Amino acid sequence: xxxxxxxxxxxxxxxxxxxxxxxxxxxxxxxxxxxxxxxxxxxxxxxxxxxxxxxxxxxxxxxxxxxxxxxxxxxxxxxxxxxxxxxxxxxxxxxxxxxxxxxxxxxxxxxxxxxxxxxxxxxxxxxxxxxxxxxxxxxxxxxxxxxxxxxxxxxxxxxxxxxxxxxxxxxxxxxxxxxxxxxxxxxxxxxxxxxxxxxxxxxxxxxxxxxxxxxxxxxxxxxxxxxxxxxxxxxxxxxxxxxxxxxxxxxxxxxxxxxxxxxxxxxxxxxxxx
Numbered sequence: 001x002x003x004x005x006x007x008x009x010x011x012x013x014x015x016x017x018x019x020x021x022x023x024x025x026x027x028x029x030x031x032x033x034x035x036x037x038x039x040x041x042x043x044x045x046x047x048x049x050x051x052x053x054x055x056x057x058x059x060x061x062x063x064x065x066x067x068x069x070x071x072x073x074x075x076x077x078x079x080x081x082x083x084x085x086x087x088x089x090x091x092x093x094x095x096x097x098x099x100x101x102x103x104x105x106x107x108x109x110x111x112x113x114x115x116x117x118x119x120x121x122x123x124x125x126x127x128x129x130x131x132x133x134x135x136x137x138x139x140x141x142x143x144x145x146x147x148x149x150x151x152x153x154x155x156x157x158x159x160x161x162x163x164x165x166x167x168x169x170x171x172x173x174x175x176x177x178x179x180x181x182x183x184x185x186x187x188x189x190x191x192x193x194x195x196x197x198x199x200x201x202x203x204x205x206x207x208x209x210x211x212x213x214x215x216x217x218x219x220x221x222x223x224x225x226x227x228x229x230x231x232x233x234x235x236x237x238x239x240x241x242x243x244x245x246x247x248x249x250x251x252x253x254x255x256x257x258x259x260x261x262x263x264x265x266x267x268x269x270x271x272x273x274x
Contacts, residue, residue, distance in 0.1 A: 005272045009037040009060075012182045013046050026050050034272050037265075039183040042203060058268055063261030064185050066192035066253045067169040072243040080170045084163070088156055092126040093235050096171035096195070098164055098186045099178065101133040101157075106177035106200060107142055109217055113177065115149045116224040121231055122154050127175075130167050132160035168193040172234055172242075179217060180204060187212075192253040194245035196234055198227065 008030060015022050027050050030036050037058045038044045044057050071077035081090035088094075095114075099105040107129060114127050133139045139157070146155050161167060168174070174190035174197045181204025190197050191208070199205040201214040213230050215223040254260065 005034040006032055007035045007037060007268065007272060008033040009039070010043055010047070011039055013043070016046075023050060027052070030056075035268060037268070040204075041207070043182065060261060060264045060268070061256065062183055062185055063258030064188040064192060064256050065165060065258065066189060067165045070169045070193060070243055070246045071239055074239045077170055077239055080166070084166050084170060085156075085158065088128070089126055093124055093173065093231065094171040095125055095127045095173045095175050095231075096167055096190075097127060097129045097175050098131060098167060098190075099129075099176065100131040101129065101138050101142070102135040103138055103141075104135075104179050105131075106179055106217070107138075108145060109177035109179075109200070109219060110175055111142065111145050111149060111151060111155070112219045113215070113224065113227060114151060114154060116219065117228055117231070121228060122151075124235055125154060125231060127151075127155045128158060128167070128171065129156065130158045130161050130164065164189070165193075168195060171195060173198060173231070176200060176205075177215065177217060178202065178204070188256050192249055192256060194242055194249045196230070198230065 016026070026047075030047070030052055033056070035058050036047060036052065036056055037060050038047065039060065039062050041059065044054075044059055047057055048054055071080055078090050081088065081094075097107060097110055099107070101107060110127060114122065114125075117125075146152055168189055172195070174187065174195040176184070176187060176198070177200040178184070179200070179202065181202065184204060187197055187199060187205065187208055191212075197208070197212040199208060199212050199214055201216050205212075205214070213226060215227060
């Protein structure tokens with residue numbers, strides 16, 4: 001390639017499971033790259049297992065976007081909710097599930113978890129699925145499960161949204177019971193928005209702070225009890241506490257934002273070209 005320096009960025013290794021020769025392709029073609037950028041520690045470990053020189057690998061996480069602000073009062077939150085989604089019950093505790101509708105993304109696990117809550121908690125919450133269907137037939141399966149579990153009044157499907165930051169700003173809890181993640185952006189965005197975060201206990205979520213509540217995908221009795229206590233605490237908290245937490249989360253937003261990612265790539269390009 002002459003004087004052209006190649007920097008390759010790898011996001012996932014889904015293709016490796018499809019054909020055995022793909023592992024050989026990864027080893028071969030990365031030889032032409034001056035640097036290989038990965039977005040997660042697990043991706044780095046995969047490249048090392050494929051025989052790539054660790055010194056050739058750079059870890060640069062994807063930069064996330066964040067809400068510019070969150071409501072400072074319950075009244076303001078109600079007003080913002082009514083503007084965003086007037087068809088939803090704005091008085092409930094909104095549990096945001098921000099992900100495409102796909103079996104691997106764990107929406108079915110979320111319904112199982114919701115079903116196990118006491119009725120007095122169910123009556124106070126609304127599980128809001130925001131995201132388009134990416135696995136054909138999955139939405140029908142979820143709707144059938146909602147009907148079977150009699151959860152219609154506790155669940156809302158919003159579909160694809162061009163304004164995910166607004167959903168993060170006005171929700172009360174962020175939930176992801178995904179079965180697999182490489183470098184998940186939504187939990188990063190949720191933490192930057194000062195949302196209480198509930199995650200599946202999977203390797204892809206290991207990077208997140210210990211204050212996040214972690215639940216097993218088996219939805220055990222102890223998981224349900226922990227989630228119940230977690231929600232009870234959230235329901236009692238005044239909105240002003242969320243606004244204060246948003247200010248405290250400024251360092252997280254700086255470290256994980258798009259601007260910081262761009263600075264790291266610029267530094268890498270300058271190093272490779274020097």
